[in-house]
Amino acid sequence: MSGAQETGKQVIPLSEALEKLARLEQENKLAEADDLANRMLAAMPEHPHILHLAGIVAYRNGRTAQAIERMEKAEAIAPDVALYPRNMCEVYRGAGRLDDALRAGKRAVELASNDSRAYFNLALIHYERLELDEAVRMSDKAIELDADYPEAHFERAEALLLAGRMKEGWESYEWRFKLKQAEGMLPKTDKPQWDGKPLPPGKLLIIGDQGFGDCIQFGRLIPWAALLCPQPVLACSGELTPILRQLPSIGKIVTRWEDTGDFEAYIPLSGLPRLAGIGTDNVPPSGYLNPAPALVREWAEKLDRLAPKGKKRIALVWAGRPTHKNDKKRTLKLTQFAPLFAREDICIVTVQKGDQIAQVGGYYGPAPLVNLGPEIGDFLDTMAILQSVDRLVTIDTSVAHVAGASNVPASLVLPYAPDWRWLLNRADSPWYPSIKIFRQQRPYDWSGVIERVAAAL
Incomplete structure (x- = not known):
């Protein structure tokens, strides 16, 4: 079969089958796309574009190793197709293979020096590698080719802000509302965005x-x-x-x-x-959130009943919202906090919310554990609980902000390339002085991080 593809009992031209496969993937009809990709591969296992699209579908379905195998084969068969390394760049990034991602990204811009998306993908890789000047430069190249490319402007903003270049960063940050995921965040109105000038009350x-x-x-x-x-x-x-x-x-x-x-x-x-005009040197102080005294007393009494006397209370959050774009980088498994659990002088108080609370069922360690997650109704409960612990240990999630804004001591564990707000190469935060930061020393590698948190308690 050379120029046609069988789908069910119907034989259609290969070009139409490829278009259909690409459309199904773009429309998030991933089960249908998977089925079609597998049938096309069975018929034409050496066709580079079938392999490439089938790899993208495998990646979207969570089968990263298979995706890389298919896409690398496509690139080997057709090494001069710029689209292939361009997309491989992003798949390698998702797999944590940043050296391979950089190689693919550079190959993509070598093959297609007028492709703004190739430069954008390369900017993402440089951010992950903390090569921030290069991330800005690649974003600028993408913007030169496409001045209205919101993702490139936003990537430029994040790299500038992470580097502490706040004034430039805030200006590029304004592009965030032109991102696809920002749709509906602002009201449909012909009223202007505020320019900082005085307005009457309530206006x-x-x-x-x-x-x-x-x-x-x-x-x-x-x-x-x-x-x-x-x-x-x-x-x-x-x-x-x-x-x-x-x-x-x-x-x-x-x-x-x-x-x-x-x-x-x-x-x-x-x-x-x-x-x-906020920069790293003029952030307004934290401590602007305070829990209701009655709620603090209520949770304190509960913890006094549940937590063993004489042990240091360590609140814990290990997982974020799965829909967050960087959740794979920031979220851990409960078991990865084993160095904390080995401490007999502490009591773990979980303030984790959501489905990941279920991991508590497999908890094992000398440190006793009190699971408050299922009883927490809202942020006020979380803030009140944190008043009755000695410290919070958390990933980069909203609970870290609750602790920081109410001046609760916290240990924050961060990926190698963190969200911009945590800046670079520092163990403190100008936004939240009560937070101490523990960073990955290598991309996607948590080894040693929790040990350092435990040792510092």
């Missing part, structure tokens, strides 16, 4: 955009905005309402666009640092 709408952690981090700037625009309206997720309500100077909090009222300008919460 500024502040939007709690992005993740829970971002909103907690940038919430400290609402009082600054309220000095210029008294009683701003805050629109945010219902889960954040109980905790952000503590911030002074807010007029009202709404969770639906139709309740925002007659505002004159709006600003995303994550846009306030740019307007306020």
Whole structure:
């Protein structure tokens, strides 16, 4: 079979079958794409583009090793097709093979020097390798070829911010709302984005955009905005309402666009640092969140009943939200915290939420464990619990921000190439002085990190 492909009982041209396979993958119909890819491979196992697309489908279905095998074979058969190393660059990145990713990325731009996507993929690899000047340079190359490429602008922003080049970074960060995943984050309105000039009371709408952690981090700037625009309206997720309500100077909090009222300008919460001119040397202080005393007493009494006397209480979060774009890099298994569990002088207090709480069922270690996760209703509960522990140990998730914003001592474990807000080569954070940072020393390698956390307790 050379120019046609059989699908079911129908024989269709190969070009149509390839288009269908690509479309199914793009439409996230991955089971159908897998079935079609396997049938096409059975008929034409040496066809490079079938191999390449079948590799992408395998990768999307979580079969990374098979994806790499198929895509490497395609590249070997057709070494001058620029698309193949360009996509391999991203698959290698997902597999943690950064040297191979860099090689593929460089080969892609060598074969197609006018392909903005190839430069963007290379920028991503340089970020993962903490080669931030190169990440910016490759982002700039992508932007030269496509001035309206939001992902390249945003990657440039993250590299600049991680490097501590805040003023430049905030400007590129403004492109985040042109990303596909940002659709619906801002209200449909003809009102302008706030430019930092004074407005009458109640006429500024502040939007709690992005993740829970971002909103907690940038919430400290609402009082600054309220000095210029008294009683701003805050629109945010219902889960954040109980905790952000503590911030002074807010007029009202709404969770639906139709309740925002007659505002004159709006600003995303994550846009306030740019307007306020925030750099690493002038971050407003933390300690702006405080739990309700009655709730603190309630959880303290519960912990006094459940936790053994005389042991240091260490709260623990080991997993993030699976839908987060970098969750694979930041999330650990509970068992990886074994160096903590070996300490007989501590008691583990889990404040983990979500499905990953189930890992507690397999817990084993000398340190007693109190699992509070199933009883936690919201961020106010988490914040109150943290007042009754000696320290939080956590991955990069919203609980780290809750601890930092309420001045709770915390040990934060970070991947080699972290989120921009944690900066580089430092064990502290200008955003949260109560947090001590423990970083991977090699990409995707947690060995030694938890041991250092345990030794520092």
